[in-house]
Amino acid sequence: MQQVFKRPISLKDVQTHFCPGCHHGTIHRLVAEALDEFGVQGRTIGVASVGCSVFLYGYFDIDVVEAPHGRASAVATGVKRARPDNFVFTYQGDGDLAAIGTAEIIHAANRGEDITVIFVNNTTYGMTGGQMAPTTLVGQKTSTSPYGRNQHKDGAPIRMAELLAQLEGVAFSARVAVNNPKNIIDAKRQFKKAFRYQVEGKGFSFIEALSACPTNWGMNAIAANERVGSEMADYFKLGVFKNTDNM
Amino acid sequence: MAKIVIDEIRCKGCGLCTLACHGKLLSLSEKINIQGYTPAAITFPEKCTGCALCAEMCPDVAITVFK
Ligand SMILES: Cc1ncc(C[n+]2csc(CCOP(=O)(O)OP(=O)(O)O)c2C)c(N)n1
Ligand code: SF4
Ligand code: SF4
Ligand code: SF4
Numbered sequence: 001m002q003q004v005f006k007r008p009i010s011l012k013d014v015q016t017h018f019c020p021g022c023h024h025g026t027i028h029r030l031v032a033e034a035l036d037e038f039g040v041q042g043r044t045i046g047v048a049s050v051g052c053s054v055f056l057y058g059y060f061d062i063d064v065v066e067a068p069h070g071r072a073s074a075v076a077t078g079v080k081r082a083r084p085d086n087f088v089f090t091y092q093g094d095g096d097l098a099a100i101g102t103a104e105i106i107h108a109a110n111r112g113e114d115i116t117v118i119f120v121n122n123t124t125y126g127m128t129g130g131q132m133a134p135t136t137l138v139g140q141k142t143s144t145s146p147y148g149r150n151q152h153k154d155g156a157p158i159r160m161a162e163l164l165a166q167l168e169g170v171a172f173s174a175r176v177a178v179n180n181p182k183n184i185i186d187a188k189r190q191f192k193k194a195f196r197y198q199v200e201g202k203g204f205s206f207i208e209a210l211s212a213c214p215t216n217w218g219m220n221a222i223a224a225n226e227r228v229g230s231e232m233a234d235y236f237k238l239g240v241f242k243n244t245d246n247m
Numbered sequence: 248m249a250k251i252v253i254d255e256i257r258c259k260g261c262g263l264c265t266l267a268c269h270g271k272l273l274s275l276s277e278k279i280n281i282q283g284y285t286p287a288a289i290t291f292p293e294k295c296t297g298c299a300l301c302a303e304m305c306p307d308v309a310i311t312v313f314k
């Protein structure tokens with residue numbers, strides 16, 4: 001018998017702190033698989049953000065810079081410009097990228113920085129106890145929207161993948177989910193496309209991954225996983241919004 | 248011939264692998280691991296096809312598959 005499924009070498013063989021059923025773990029694995037696939041582990045610099053994925057350096061067997069909250073795309077800009085031969089990606093939550101870091105992501109994308117951004121949308125500020133994020137769905141109860149998000153007061157959830165796709169500097173933008181094997185296989189394909197853009201020096205690539213946060217959604221892992229495919233994917237449609245090479 | 252190995256220490260008992268198996272071969276066991284979770288276990292291991300969908304689904308990379 002041969003081993004047909006194993007841990008990617010770019011992912012350290014350690015226990016994570018993620019809650020049971022948290023999709024951050026799956027998304028970490030897919031990023032590590034794509035690093036392995038392109039053979040860039042030895043020259044990769046990851047840029048971690050603030051949020052539940054803050055321990056990126058503990059889980060990936062690569063070099064990692066820790067960015068202040070929201071600033072990962074700006075930090076990655078500096079890293080990539082100083083070291084253009086390195087593969088540079090950021091890994092950012094929705095509180096990080098779509099709230100405090102909105103200016104940084106829009107301008108990094110608009111400048112067409114040659115970096116890859118992994119955006120993990122779990123419709124909440126996971127690490128700090130489930131506050132409302134710009135991505136929180138209308139009606140969703142959080143610790144700062146106890147009666148549910150009110151569109152008139154709070155606006156409608158931001159669709160980052162579509163928004164960034166409109167910018168000239170963006171070469172690739174897609175949204176994926178990891179809530180069932182079919183979506184996971186498709187997500188792998190999109191991660192590889194996104195990574196290829198940077199490996200070939202073709203500009204800014206963006207992947208939004210829908211992610212379950214069972215703990216702050218007040219659900220068990222199975223119910224939270226189900227919500228990703230129903231309520232979340234209904235509003236945040238999966239798909240490729242820009243693919244300049246049409247790969 | 249196919250076989251999966253579940254790392255009972257790493258498993259967090261989330262149950263997501265049980266959703267992925269077409270043969271419904273996986274379920275959570277009654278025992279409690281060192282983390283305090285009930286790890287997944289395979290019933291009828293001889294029916295496993297080695298499709299690896301359970302492993303793809305696991306957020307904790309706790310399943311290894313041989314074929
Ligand atoms: C400048 C600054 N403001 C606020 C915080 C508090 N803080 C830590 S994590 C976080 C939000 C994280 O949410 P998200 O980016 O969605 O990541 P998740 O935990 O959901 O993956 C906030 C507001 C901080 N660390 N630094
Ligand atoms: S709080 Fe939410 S995002 Fe953070 S580790 Fe737990 S499930 Fe994952
Ligand atoms: S490898 Fe496939 S058949 Fe075997 S337990 Fe996993 S999902 Fe079921
Ligand atoms: S998906 Fe992984 S962590 Fe969750 S129950 Fe199955 S083996 Fe355990």
Ligand SMILES: [Mg+2]
Binds near residue numbers: 051121122
């Ligand atoms: Mg979040």
